[in-house]
Amino acid sequence: MPYTPAEIEAKWQAAWANAETFKAVRDLSKPKYYVLEMFPYPSGRIHIGHVRNYTMGDVIARYKLSTGHNVLHPMGFDAFGMPAENAAMASGGHPKDWTYKNIDDMVEQMKPLGLGIDWSRMFATCDPEYYGQQQALFIDMLDAGLIDRKNATVNWDPVDMTVLANEQVIDGKGWRSGAEVERKELTQWFFKISDMADELLDALDGLDDWPAKVRLMQENWIGKSRGLQFAFSMVEGVGAHDRVEVYTTRPDTLMGASFVGISPDHPLAKELEANNPEIAAFTAECRKGGTTAEALEKAEKLGLDTGLRVRHPFDTSWELPVYIANFIMMDYGTGAIFGCPAHDQRDFDFATKYGLPITPTFLPSEDASEELTEAFVPNKTDMVHWVKPFAWDAATNGEDAIEKAVDFCEANGVGQGVTKFRLRDWGLSRQRYWGAPIPVVHCDSCGVVPEKKENLPVELPYDVSFDIPGNPLDRHPTWRNVPCPACGNPATRETDTMDTFVDSSWYFARFTSPHADTPTNAEDAAYWMNVDQYIGGIEHAILHLLYSRFFARAMQKTGHLPEAAIEPFNALFTQGMVTHAIYKTDGADGRPVYHYPEEVELRDGGGFLKDGTQVTIVPSAKMSKSKNNVVDPIEIIKQYGADTARWFVLSDSPPERDVEWTASGAEASYKHLARVAALSEKIDQMDRDAAGSGDEDLLRAMHKTIQDVTGGVESFGFNAAIAKLYGFTAALSKSKAGYEAKREAILTLAQLMAPMTPHLAEEIWHTQGGEGLIANAPWPVADEAMLVEDTVTLPIQINGKRKSEIAVPKDMPKDEVEKLALADEAVIKALDGASPKKLIVVPGRIVNVVI
RNA sequence: GCCGGUGUGGCGGAAUGGUAGACGCAGGGGAUUCAAAAUCCCCCGAUGGUGACAUCGUGCCGGUUCGAGUCCGGCCACCGGUACCA
Numbered sequence: 038m039p040y041t042p043a044e045i046e047a048k049w050q051a052a053w054a055n056a057e058t059f060k061a062v063r064d065l066s067k068p069k070y071y072v073l074e075m076f077p078y079p080s081g082r083i084h085i086g087h088v089r090n091y092t093m094g095d096v097i098a099r100y101k102l103s104t105g106h107n108v109l110h111p112m113g114f115d116a117f118g119m120p121a122e123n124a125a126m127a128s129g130g131h132p133k134d135w136t137y138k139n140i141d142d143m144v145e146q147m148k149p150l151g152l153g154i155d156w157s158r159m160f161a162t163c164d165p166e167y168y169g170q171q172q173a174l175f176i177d178m179l180d181a182g183l184i185d186r187k188n189a190t191v192n193w194d195p196v197d198m199t200v201l202a203n204e205q206v207i208d209g210k211g212w213r214s215g216a217e218v219e220r221k222e223l224t225q226w227f228f229k230i231s232d233m234a235d236e237l238l239d240a241l242d243g244l245d246d247w248p249a250k251v252r253l254m255q256e257n258w259i260g261k262s263r264g265l266q267f268a269f270s271m272v273e274g275v276g277a278h279d280r281v282e283v284y285t286t287r288p289d290t291l292m293g294a295s296f297v298g299i300s301p302d303h304p305l306a307k308e309l310e311a312n313n314p315e316i317a318a319f320t321a322e323c324r325k326g327g328t329t330a331e332a333l334e335k336a337e338k339l340g341l342d343t344g345l346r347v348r349h350p351f352d353t354s355w356e357l358p359v360y361i362a363n364f365i366m367m368d369y370g371t372g373a374i375f376g377c378p379a380h381d382q383r384d385f386d387f388a389t390k391y392g393l394p395i396t397p398t399f400l401p402s403e404d405a406s407e408e409l410t411e412a413f414v415p416n417k418t419d420m421v422h423w424v425k426p427f428a429w430d431a432a433t434n435g436e437d438a439i440e441k442a443v444d445f446c447e448a449n450g451v452g453q454g455v456t457k458f459r460l461r462d463w464g465l466s467r468q469r470y471w472g473a474p475i476p477v478v479h480c481d482s483c484g485v486v487p488e489k490k491e492n493l494p495v496e497l498p499y500d501v502s503f504d505i506p507g508n509p510l511d512r513h514p515t516w517r518n519v520p521c522p523a524c525g526n527p528a529t530r531e532t533d534t535m536d537t538f539v540d541s542s543w544y545f546a547r548f549t550s551p552h553a554d555t556p557t558n559a560e561d562a563a564y565w566m567n568v569d570q571y572i573g574g575i576e577h578a579i580l581h582l583l584y585s586r587f588f589a590r591a592m593q594k595t596g597h598l599p600e601a602a603i604e605p606f607n608a609l610f611t612q613g614m615v616t617h618a619i620y621k622t623d624g625a626d627g628r629p630v631y632h633y634p635e636e637v638e639l640r641d642g643g644g645f646l647k648d649g650t651q652v653t654i655v656p657s658a659k660m661s662k663s664k665n666n667v668v669d670p671i672e673i674i675k676q677y678g679a680d681t682a683r684w685f686v687l688s689d690s691p692p693e694r695d696v697e698w699t700a701s702g703a704e705a706s707y708k709h710l711a712r713v714a715a716l717s718e719k720i721d722q723m724d725r726d727a728a729g730s731g732d733e734d735l736l737r738a739m740h741k742t743i744q745d746v747t748g749g750v751e752s753f754g755f756n757a758a759i760a761k762l763y764g765f766t767a768a769l770s771k772s773k774a775g776y777e778a779k780r781e782a783i784l785t786l787a788q789l790m791a792p793m794t795p796h797l798a799e800e801i802w803h804t805q806g807g808e809g810l811i812a813n814a815p816w817p818v819a820d821e822a823m824l825v826e827d828t829v830t831l832p833i834q835i836n837g838k839r840k841s842e843i844a845v846p847k848d849m850p851k852d853e854v855e856k857l858a859l860a861d862e863a864v865i866k867a868l869d870g871a872s873p874k875k876l877i878v879v880p881g882r883i884v885n886v887v888i
Numbered sequence: 889g890c891c892g893g894u895g896u897g898g899c900g901g902a903a904u905g906g907u908a909g910a911c912g913c914a915g916g917g918g919a920u921u922c923a924a925a926a927u928c929c930c931c932c933g934a935u936g937g938u939g940a941c942a943u944c945g946u947g948c949c950g951g952u953u954c955g956a957g958u959c960c961g962g963c964c965a966c967c968g969g970u971a972c973c974a
Contacts, residue, residue, distance in 0.1 A: 075974095120973080192972075204972075253891085254893095258970090330970050335889050336889095464972080467972065468972090538974085574968090575967095575968060578892075580971065616967080689900055689912080694894075696900075708926095756912095757902070757910085759912090760902075760912075763911055763912070837955040842907070883906040885955060886954090
């Protein structure tokens with residue numbers, strides 16, 4: 038019988054559905070295991086990256102099921118966000134219709150993959166049932182003092198009169214209007230995540246099963262620093278300002294100060310611009326462009342001498358100029374700095390440009406020149422020679438000097454040592470329609486009033502249009518005008534909606550009881566939380582994961598999660614992205630036009646469209662709908678079946694690494710699976726009583742494979758595990774063993790393959806008379822006794838280069854191995870009568886003869 | 889700019905500080921076949937050599953070590969994030 042995936046895959050998917058194999062039901066008699074992949078955005082088509090992500094999660098889920106766990110493996114959709122509104126603007130539909138249609142399409146594409154998912158728990162974040170509970174959470178968090186209102190800077194398109202997302206700002210201009218973007222302040226809602234900065238930082242230490250790189254990125258993002266906060270007194274005050282408060286992490290360089298810089302958004306700058314047109318023009322110039330850190334940091338360093346002078350705290354006759362500078366950010370520290378050009382490259386560039394003094398406070402060594410061509414910025418732990426120490430020895434390192442500088446300044450009343458964080462509060466307000474409405478009402482007499490819980494969800498109105506730029510909720514009087522929940526007088530709803538990161542910051546908790554009439558159900562949350570294994574892209578290493586950690590704490594404080602769940606993800610695996618080349622040409626309006634891979638023919642080292650136009654190839658980029666470089670896995674599934682697609686995405690590369698997608702090789706996966714299917718048939722047709730030879734060798738190979746594959750699955754080494762399965766399949770295929778041994782081998786092979794190619798595995802299990810479903814069969818265990826090798830082959834190195842090898846019994850004592858090694862022909866030849874300088878024997882590993 | 893990561897044959901990649909290139913793809917050769925498809929077997933880093941073999945070789949430069957793809961320092965290129973893309 039040939040391998041017919043279309044047939045067997047449908048058959049076994051129906052069998053799992055009938056048996057409710059993957060339905061998760063609370064059961065205290067078994068250890069639970071919650072495996073979760075980051076849920077998808079419903080773009081409408083699954084892409085190969087989804088297949089990779091969900092297959093990995095499914096391997097873990099199915100493996101854990103077979104090791105006796107009660108597994109929760111859910112799926113949902115992160116369904117709010119801009120693309121739905123963009124689609125509505127582009128083609129006139131409605132974001133809701135577009136989104137739900139896409140969800141239906143994607144579910145239909147995912148089901149044939151045969152994922153072991155409890156589909157009964159599925160939800161989308163745009164379901165009123167979900168976001169209504171999110172609104173309840175918001176109200177509880179507001180009550181608990183975890184939410185704040187304050188000003189924030191947004192990208193403002195002065196032509197369309199709308200707020201723009203960073204993605205909508207291209208080269209400092211609005212994507213639709215082309216107008217130069219300005220930064221503007223708006224009153225916004227904030228989660229007070231910075232109050233938890235220290236806790237979120239400390240708790241990283243306990244996340245042993247997270248990748249070190251993610252913990253490090255979060256640590257750097259939170260950015261705890263110890264520094265000195267102090268004031269420069271102004272020679273002549275301006276309005277209420279008679280001093281400039283600065284924060285520095287390098288108080289040890291205070292004697293190298295050459296200017297004071299303030300942010301264009303600093304209160305002093307604002308005071309000055311009110312009365313000085315030149316300063317107003319400059320700060321207006323600084324406010325052009327987007328709000329991203331990247332844009333701010335990469336912009337040309339601009340400064341303007343305000344004419345104001347301040348006094349150095351150590352020497353009142355030493356006056357420093359005050360500059361307004363565009364690279365100083367108002368939301369870090371105090372929005373003002375002192376510049377020490379000798380030890381900060383940014384300050385160095387600035388000082389060079391504006392002719393300010395560059396005075397080193399320390400040098401690499403005693404005899405080094407004081408003339409600098411660039412800033413001297415050694416590691417804080419490096420020993421340096423101080424030319425201007427003020428409370429420490431000339432020879433010490435930066436770390437020590439900083440500590441002593443803080444102590445000295447505190448003792449002399451110059452300032453205080455303070456701890457600051459880079460982490461800012463999380464602004465959640467979005468001036469957009471397609472998001473969860475923020476459930477508050479603005480009342481003239483009562484102020485900001487939360488909606489009553491019994492009125493939740495505050496549902497989005499359906500009758501909106503997107504023909505005018507801006508938020509349609511602002512223009513919807515019947516939705517907007519409501520009585521005040523407190524006094525009953527006419528009032529207006531908040532029209533801002535929530536950041537979509539809010540939606541994805543607690544969905545994992547909601548999966549434990551997706552239809553509860555409170556955000557979570559205490560018993561379900563206590564049983565299923567935490568997520569034992571979370572799997573997703575490295576691009577979420579900071580924001581999503583940090584916000585989720587914050588939310589879990591906030592939900593614990595408001596009684597929605599148990600204390601044990603404040604770190605919601607026990608283990609994290611960050612898988613790499615699937616990338617693909619981007620093909621683009623220049624459009625008539627000068628903007629790039631992106632072409633789908635299937636439209637491009639590759640020849641003569643270039644890419645060409647059907648009409649012969651050559652395209653520009655960007656070699657490797659994250660698959661993204663807007664760039665048209667998304668590869669569709671549906672064709673592979675149709676042609677070869679889901680098992681082939683699953684096997685292939687697991688085998689082609691290590692899961693944490695990015696892969697450049699190429700479909701060559703999918704056919705080879707199919708051929709291999711067909712070979713395994715044929716092998717099972719062949720074994721089934723053997724004479725039941727036939728004795729063979731080499732039974733033990735086959736079983737030894739089998740136990741070794743059990744060990745290797747189990748280790749591979751547990752450590753996400755899927756590609757290496759699959760390589761071992763190839764090897765074992767070849768060994769089984771060649772083996773002359775008898776029926777019983779071969780049957781045991783093929784059953785075990787099917788079990789080891791089952792998490793990856795579940796349909797084929799069920800088919801083989803069934804053919805060979807295995808009991809029940811392979812999905813429920815206990816995972817095979819390697820017999821230690823079968824793993825022990827009697828003899829080992831030791832490579833012999835001469836001066837670290839392999840020259841020969843010897844086979845020795847496993848437990849041979851070191852001195853005997855030495856004797857054997859020295860008797861080796863290659864060693865005798867190399868020694869040429871001399872005796873070795875050194876002889877290294879690592880038992881069971883290697884011999885190295887040093888000559 | 890800043891933070892994090894990655895770099896190994898023609899390609900995807902393997903390798904607890906211990907035989908670099910497992911396994912797979914592509915390619916080459918052979919068996920089978922009237923022929924082909926399918927299948928099976930063998931070869932496959934570079935250079936030199938008929939060959940046994942020798943030398944070189946894990947982005948670049950340097951270091952630690954008996955021994956470095958792996959550890960350390962510096963650089964280059966690419967990828968991700970950079971707080972309103974999700």
